Amino acid sequence: MLAQQMVALAEQDRALLDELAASGEIPSADYHPRVRALHQANAERLSAVIDRHGWPGKDTVGEDGSEAAWYIAMHAVFDVDFMQRCCSALIQAVAAGQAPGRQLAFLEDRIRVLTGRPQRYGTQFEIGDDGWPVPSVIERPDDVDRRRQALGLEPLSSRLARLRGPGLAGPDDWLRRSA
Known part of the structure; x- marks a missing residue:
């Protein structure tokens, strides 16, 4: 059930981005309000999952669910503190073999670039x-x-x-x- 929820959230994100790209509304210089609202809602859901289970790794949500959780974290650019929280949880998951190292590399780099490092x-x-x-x-x-x-x-x-x-x-x- 949790795995399906993570995957569904990521699929909604991709579908919205595809819809807005097809209509010409993105890319744009501004964070599209519908995209931001969806990213915020997805981050809130992922935050609740992390509170309860830690990083949603392979044993908890399968590879697809773990990939979806990472995708959600990568899109939480409006809240670098939340992204850092995800990164800390992901460090533990990678060390435990519950997530691939590439997810950690991408998330850590995104945080660093967003914060000017x-x-x-x-x-x-x-x-x-x-x-x-x-x-x-x-x-x-x-x-x-x-x-x-x-x-x-x-x-x-x-x-x-x-x-x-x-x-x-x-x-x-x-x-x-x-x-």
Whole structure:
């Protein structure tokens, strides 16, 4: 039941984003009020789950439910304190084998970028002057691939190559594919 709830919340999020993208309402410079309201409601539900069960890991909600919980946490950008609470719970879940390390890398990096700090794993990107995605500032970039490997991520150069992947003639192709 809990697993289904987590998955349903994430599916509602994706459906709303798809709907608003199709109507041209997003992307926009502002946080769309319907998206924010849904993200807040989902975060409240996830917070209650964490209060009762800790991070919803594989044994509690299965891999799909755990992935959905992570997705919800990643979208709680309006409340960095809540995201940090999720990150603390996720650290324990990763250590216990209840969640994949990549979830921790992405969440920690998102928090760091949102708070103006360099990311550790190179998971967060921005659009460079040439129109292509470039990693946001990385703490100790010479060690990034070691940190990425420790949490199950491919080397950053491989990730960048995939982002600029085959069949993309230029940044406009990448933007169309990522929309």
